[in-house]
Amino acid sequence: MSWFSTFLTSSIGKKLVMSLTGLFLIVFLLVHLTGNLQLLIDDGGRQFNLYAKFMTSNPFIKITSYGLYAFILLHAVQGILLWLKNRAAKGGGYAVNNTKATNTVAGFAKNMGWLGIIILVFLLIHLYQFWLQMKLGTLPMVNYDGVEVKNLYVPVMDAFSNIGFVIFYVLSMVVIAFHLWHGFQSSFQTLGLNHKKYTPFIQFLGKAYSILIPLGFALIPILFFLRNS
Template sequence: MSNSKPVLSSSLGRKLIMSLTGIFLCTFLIVHLIGNLSLFKDDGGYAFNNYAYFMTHFPPIKVVSYLLYASIIIHAVYALVLTMKNKAARPVNYAQYDGKANSTWNSRNMGILGTVLLVFIATHMQNFWWKYHNDQVPYIEYQTDLATGKTIAKTLEASEFTDYVKTENNGIETVKARDLYKQVDFAFENPFLVGLYVLAMAALSFHLIHGFQSAFQTVGFSHKKYVPIIRFLGVWFFGVLIPIGFALMPLYFYFVK
């Protein structure tokens, strides 16, 4: 017990916490991207609105969500503390040494990249999470003929909606839901918001290309047999595929929908 505080407050301890929270956030990105791919379905938002309800009401997911919020805050705070302590430890550049020669651009600018991502997260939460949880999005009703699979959607007035409802009667499935899909469509009519999302995904790409590999190195997972796999996943999966997947969503709504 007496040794836990010094370890966690040491430079190595802070890096370890940052690495573990970063790896957890990477796993969240996978789940979030898979769920958000339903935005591309041409079903009037039926699949996405059901996904949004599930993610905000299924108890285990809600617990994971609180862990996610905590991880974002801890990751950001520890990154700030490490940056400040590193600068304090070396207030002036070495005269005989140029750090740029032995480091990548993204590793030298993780603070800037992280700041862009924090602005993005705050904007994202305000536009979608906050409005969804505070009844500031439209309401919709879907009626699906279970025999034909045909779905008819209509916008509901606030007086017609109390909470998410899914019923079946005479072969017709009726779903009443908060229309987060419509909110997404409305938000991405704003070119500045679309630009911020694309910029943030570029920042996420550079952040993950360095951060993913660095996290596994910090936790000691650096066996030469697995380093190429970690590097490949860090660059091509987390650094390229995932950011492109997220960036395509605002671009799709702005240019296609």
């Protein structure tokens, strides 16, 4: 093995991959949320649809998006593999379960695998419902100032008027919040970025982020649903 693959396949290297992809996804969530918040503009979806068009046609964003797909895949596959490996390394648990933690919530930290799998399921549904429609599906077209744009706003409207889906979506955001609550500060720890002065700030930021971002996402279907009913 070359030194580089030895590095990346060591226990710390594997966690480094999880940490870096995780941080990238954390940043992506913020970008994604800024996009979604445009749904709340009361213009019949014009701003949102133009934004969707921009995101799917700008070459720079296109390249970045391939990176994103790869990172999501890497984060998910590696995460599941490590989770299985860790369970095997433990070789069975205790009759009494009583895990304590000092810097995080033990329940979240211990169950990052399960939380991740729920998020993955959500993501697959989410991708099928919106992303795949945008890429391959037959969305109605809408014309803004002479530009033909796919009307992604329509399936979003449909989905968000379904109470079952709204609940599923909101619950998924709660799961993401749990995942982030541990994952945010954990990714800094894995990178070795721990300092008496800055770590408390990172931990605070992580907690704030893991509440505010999923809350922002969850508010949109809730507001839509309330507005439409």
